[in-house]
Amino acid sequence: MGYLDGFLVTARQIGKTVTTPYPEQKAPKPERLHGRHVLNRYEDGMEKCIGCELCAGVCPARCIYVRGADNPPDDPISPGERYGFIYEINYLRCIHCDLCVEACPTEAITETKLFEFSFLNRNDAIYTKDELVVGDDGRPKQLPWEDWRDGEDLHTSAWMRATAPSGDADFEGRIAWSGELGYGTRPPEPPQQDADRPPPSGEGEGGNATADHGHGGH
Template identity: 55%
Template sequence: MDAVKGFGVTFSTMFKKVVTEQYPEEKKPTAPRFHGRHQLNRHPDGLEKCIGCELCAWACPADAIYVEGADNTEEERFSPGERYGRVYQINYLRCIFCGLCIEACPTRALTMTNEYELADTSRAELIYEKEDLLGPMLSGMVPAPHPMVDGTTEDDYYAGRVKGATDAQIRYAAERSGRPMPATTPAGPGGVPKEERP
């Protein structure tokens, strides 16, 4: 009798639709909350959200994250407040994509993207550095280091009251990099740009 039941399962599945996916030729979109590669986010003016607190590294059950914090100075400011993440590494040979690091982050500096193609040719290439993890420069951002928007505090940044880089920040970043300053119009209070910046 048990053998007949077993054959019944076999015959019932023989006529079901095959669910084989033709990857990588056909790539299906991931779910919106898919846990993929990590990203270090920036504030709207380009300063980094990571404050080097190392809570993500402490929360990681696989010991895949290494963070080294450092102090901001007036000459070199990478984030609002006192500290920033000078070294940030994620070892994707260890990471289990559980998302506990995201929950531990107090500033929403670390999030997970939908990118899942992380295969590489060597083990060393799967240890992502801070430069690999930083989010893209969007409109209104200038690369750090540069000062905070005049008249603001770190609380203004974390409350979302800073909207984009001011001319003073753009000028400072241009002087440090040796590149010419892009043509812009002055920004309003809180760094809100009056036009789209390159």
């Protein structure tokens, strides 16, 4: 009888799909997934990068190389005094930590949901500014070795939208960034549900609530 029970369990699994048929189909990606970077532009077409090099300075993998230059007075590239003259990312070293996105003061660099890279040589892995800056429609430039699918250019600012100033929950749901070419002003992430919030200290499962005598108020 035991053998028959085992065959019955096996029969029940026949016909069920337990894996995603990649590459024909990709598994859904969360909004905050870190993928290939893009350099954004304002809605009027001007570049957001001001060549401040903060992203390169904060990068723990040292994969970003930036050099700024003064804006031409007769044909400025960015609204500031300077712009990103050279911008390179070496994806052989990038760990997609997103610290560059968090450090950028102008929201110039964000990450898409694309993470499939099929480089033919090492030079292809070093993305230049021409490859990183979005096109005239605001969409990322799709290179021959990249496998882009619908929706992978959306939510490129999700990490930035999720990190409120100083982690203050009062900033949840507020729009505090500029519009992007081709997308306008992106909507904020929805506020956390009460069920998703962790219980106050001492009130978790198996614990007892205790009074905090170390703080006089909120």
